[in-house]
Amino acid sequence: MTDLRHVRAFLAIAEAGTVTAAAARLRIGQPALSRTLRRLEEHLGVRLVDRSTHHLELTPAGRAYRERAVRVVAEVDGLLDPGALWTTAPLRLGHAWSALGTHTPELLRRWRAAHPDTPLELTQVDGPGAGLPAGVVDAAVIRGRVRVPGVTTVALAPEARLAAVPAGSALAARSSLTLADLVGETVAINAHTGTTTPDLWPAGGRPAMTWVGSTADWLVLIAAGGAVGVTASATASVHAFPGVAYVPLDGVAPLPVWLAFGEPPSHPAVPALVELVREIAGA
Known part of the structure; x- marks a missing residue:
């Protein structure tokens, strides 16, 4: 059956x-x-x-x-879900690795003050939809291209891209870098949740690539000197890691950031979340 x-x-x-x-x-x-x-x-x-x-x-x-x-x-x-009938049911916000970056503590503080009877739970889910396609969360912060069909999206402030390089390397000593500076390196790409693709570089001048399965693997590989990476500014604020230095990247378009949710919403507090996130991290 x-x-x-x-x-x-x-x-x-x-x-x-x-x-x-x-x-x-x-x-x-x-x-x-x-x-x-x-x-x-x-x-x-x-x-x-x-x-x-x-x-x-x-x-x-x-x-x-x-x-x-x-x-x-x-x-x-x-x-x-019996809890869905009550305002005490947790509101689940998914993210792949950095939630709202530096805005995350403010979001949690202000939500708790405004909605004390509705807990806001941050849920990290590996995958391009951060748990939204499978119904694991009620809304999700998605960076880069939205690959979840049938959802409503709200544009948030885009994030600058950074290079993640081994601390102590010549690249880490630079005040800024360009994509061309990374061509001679191996670039680590997170196949599940990452936003970096070979298309960032021109077809005739792309660096070597290596694929990893998680943010933790990505950080460890870079810290060990096995690769460099390209990521969003939120990563630097949330994932400080021994042996990894974050350097601004010049000449690269910022990374789009979206708040995505189902329509109709799966939780009655989603509209309030959208309003607050827009106020804190809106475009």
Whole structure:
């Protein structure tokens, strides 16, 4: 029998980007999750996930189904959650690694003062949608391109880009850098949540790239002298790390930042959150 559990499994795979990562997040075995996905596809009579490529991708039918599934699962969760009827239900704000950066403490202080009966919970979720596609959070701070279908977005103030380089290196001694200064280095890219892509550099002048799976791995690799990175200014304020120096990057467009949420909202306090975030970190 196919039920909502199969739909949630599909959304977890779509959010995580691989069956392995989704299985770890759901705390089930990879073979079991693969079987669950296959049963959903057999029930629908269509393939949702293209497994023929090196990186898992949704088929056109899968992308369309995901958009519908996100809305439906959020609605069901709201109907089944007794706490959703009360203002004391926590409001969950997702983020991939830095929340609102330097504005985060102010957001938490002001929210607590204005809404003492509705806790605001920050939830870090690896993935481009920071938990929003799977219904793990009610709203999410997303940097770079928004890759979550069927959501409403509010533009926040863009963030300057920085180079993250090994402390003590010649690059760390510079007052600023350019992308060209990094061409001779290996650039670490977070495949799950990062905003840096090879497209930042011209096609004929790109540095070597190495892929990591998390912000922690990214920081450790740079601190060990194995790579450099490009990131947003919020990272420097939230992720100070021994052995990593952050240097301003000249000549690079700032990184767009968005507050994203479902429509209709999955929590009655989302409009109040949007208003406050706009006031604190609006464009």
